[in-house]
Amino acid sequence: MTKNIVILGAGTAGTMMSNHLRRALDKDWKITIIDQRTEHHYQPGYLFVPFGVYGPEDIVKPIEKFIPDGVNLKLGAIDKIYPEKDKVVMVSGEEFDYDILIVATGTDIAPEETEGMMGPHWQKDVFDFYTLEGSSALAKKFRDWEGGKLVINIVEMPIKCPVAPLEFAFLANAFFEQKGMRDKVDIVFATPMSGAFTKPKATEKLDYLLNEKNIEIVPDFNVMAVDGEAKTIMDYGGKEVSYDVLVTVPTNKGSDLMERSRIGDELNYIPTDRATLQTKVKENIFAIGDATNIPASKAGSVAHFEGEVLLENVLNYIQGKDLKEGFDGHANCFIETGHGKALLIDFNYTHEPVSGTFPFPGVGPLNLLKESRMNHMGKMAFKWIYWNMLITGRHLPFVTTKMQEAGKNFD
Amino acid sequence: MEKTIGNKTVNVSEDGYLIDLNEWDKDVATAIAQEEGITLADDHWKVIEYLQNQHKNDVPLTIRSVGKSGVVDIKGFYALFPEGPLKKASRISGIPKPVSCI
Numbered sequence: 001m002t003k004n005i006v007i008l009g010a011g012t013a014g015t016m017m018s019n020h021l022r023r024a025l026d027k028d029w030k031i032t033i034i035d036q037r038t039e040h041h042y043q044p045g046y047l048f049v050p051f052g053v054y055g056p057e058d059i060v061k062p063i064e065k066f067i068p069d070g071v072n073l074k075l076g077a078i079d080k081i082y083p084e085k086d087k088v089v090m091v092s093g094e095e096f097d098y099d100i101l102i103v104a105t106g107t108d109i110a111p112e113e114t115e116g117m118m119g120p121h122w123q124k125d126v127f128d129f130y131t132l133e134g135s136s137a138l139a140k141k142f143r144d145w146e147g148g149k150l151v152i153n154i155v156e157m158p159i160k161c162p163v164a165p166l167e168f169a170f171l172a173n174a175f176f177e178q179k180g181m182r183d184k185v186d187i188v189f190a191t192p193m194s195g196a197f198t199k200p201k202a203t204e205k206l207d208y209l210l211n212e213k214n215i216e217i218v219p220d221f222n223v224m225a226v227d228g229e230a231k232t233i234m235d236y237g238g239k240e241v242s243y244d245v246l247v248t249v250p251t252n253k254g255s256d257l258m259e260r261s262r263i264g265d266e267l268n269y270i271p272t273d274r275a276t277l278q279t280k281v282k283e284n285i286f287a288i289g290d291a292t293n294i295p296a297s298k299a300g301s302v303a304h305f306e307g308e309v310l311l312e313n314v315l316n317y318i319q320g321k322d323l324k325e326g327f328d329g330h331a332n333c334f335i336e337t338g339h340g341k342a343l344l345i346d347f348n349y350t351h352e353p354v355s356g357t358f359p360f361p362g363v364g365p366l367n368l369l370k371e372s373r374m375n376h377m378g379k380m381a382f383k384w385i386y387w388n389m390l391i392t393g394r395h396l397p398f399v400t401t402k403m404q405e406a407g408k409n410f411d
Numbered sequence: 412m413e414k415t416i417g418n419k420t421v422n423v424s425e426d427g428y429l430i431d432l433n434e435w436d437k438d439v440a441t442a443i444a445q446e447e448g449i450t451l452a453d454d455h456w457k458v459i460e461y462l463q464n465q466h467k468n469d470v471p472l473t474i475r476s477v478g479k480s481g482v483v484d485i486k487g488f489y490a491l492f493p494e495g496p497l498k499k500a501s502r503i504s505g506i507p508k509p510v511s512c513i
Contacts, residue, residue: 194495194498236485
């Protein structure tokens with residue numbers, strides 16, 4: 001008898017899972033993947049658009065190109081998940097019954113969550129770079145900007161790709177240096193965290209780099225409101241920071257679908273077991289990538305490492321075996337620092353990023369937590385890896401699902 | 412490491428957060444609050460109780476989730492525990508330093 005797996009979301013995680021599952025399951029299993037978009041975006045590329053490094057042609061490809069043969073791609077908006085009926089209902093009224101559901105609906109920015117953020121100043125003086133529209137508008141702004149105060153602000157954690165705002169600050173520094181106008185631009189990094197990043201050892205290194213690049217850090221800043229006319233952001237504690245150009249990383253939220261289905265947390269993330277990736281909603285619902293509430297970074301590398309664990313656990317579930325507590329929170333992120341250099345960090349739930357070598361202990365060629373040209377080449381090569389290997393669910397050479405401890409300088 | 416807070420010796424992390432919530436009591440909370448320059452009143456205790464319950468149920472805490480709890484709104488949370496409300500309130504509540512940041 002035919003059985004059904006339904007995957008919600010054909011972004012990085014969902015597309016990857018459709019490839020994994022089609023290879024692993026026989027034809028008795030029908031696989032359906034649902035998304036309302038027709039384009040697949042290489043989201044790590046958004047960061048480079050404001051500085052003219054990438055254009056839309058580097059970032060946008062048709063969504064169906066990466067869905068394997070034998071998987072049914074359904075384009076359309078999802079209305080609700082009915083866990084008690086094992087059913088997904090579309091806005092159009094069409095219904096999909098499932099034996100196993102995989103939620104991969106990701107996360108998106110919600111600028112409307114902050115008072116005063118949206119308004120006539122949106123994409124005029126206030127920009128995001130987490131959408132192609134936002135980063136393209138910013139590219140246009142920077143092309144003939146004569147300088148002033150550039151404020152980069154994270155509204156609240158968690159956010160997708162927690163290193164991206166820092167990379168943005170570093171790239172802006174290099175961009176205005178290359179334009180010969182760095183002396184006309186003040187760069188300020190206002191963050192709700194106590195320092196540059198979420199983990200102490202990396203923060204020490206990154207705080208140092210911010211100082212070195214003359215980027216002012218305003219820590220413990222929790223935005224309450226934006227005053228678009230006065231060009232000021234205010235925090236709950238009463239502090240104010242003025243700007244000429246505000247680059248905001250707005251509140252991130254999961255899909256409204258979770259709220260409609262009453263299965264999300266207060267930010268619409270789906271409660272999920274951090275080691276097995278089974279949701280706490282029902283045993284036949286799994287989740288992957290940015291859509292979950294697990295305490296790991298919301299990043300493509302994390303989705304990739306989760307993918308191999310989730311595949312194994314879906315197969316375990318089908319065979320009635322115990323699920324494996326296989327996911328360790330592994331993340332692996334390049335941090336662009338400008339002028340053709342980058343840092344690399346590698347960490348998991350229990351080990352914060354430290355210095356060392358990657359992927360071969362003691363050899364490299366990549367350096368952890370240290371600026372190098374080789375790391376930058378790794379970041380640039382990642383675009384090819386993403387389109388050709390990552391989303392099609394190929395194992396990346398030399399990179400293990402569980403974080404390696406060898407070659408790292410732990411205390 | 413061990414630290415004497417008020418008239419009790421407790422185990423704390425490098426940042427001064429209690430390691431074991433069982434070592435927490437109201438005197439410890441009052442003493443930590445004093446270090447933070449806060450005098451605890453009824454509204455503080457309500458927040459502390461809420462934070463401890465959330466922690467016991469393994470629910471990760473954020474300023475936003477506290478603000479939506481119905482116990483206190485975000486502005487009120489800042490008024491009770493000025494500057495870093497979640498960090499300060501967590502320390503006073505005897506629960507680990509918040510890891511909202513990932």
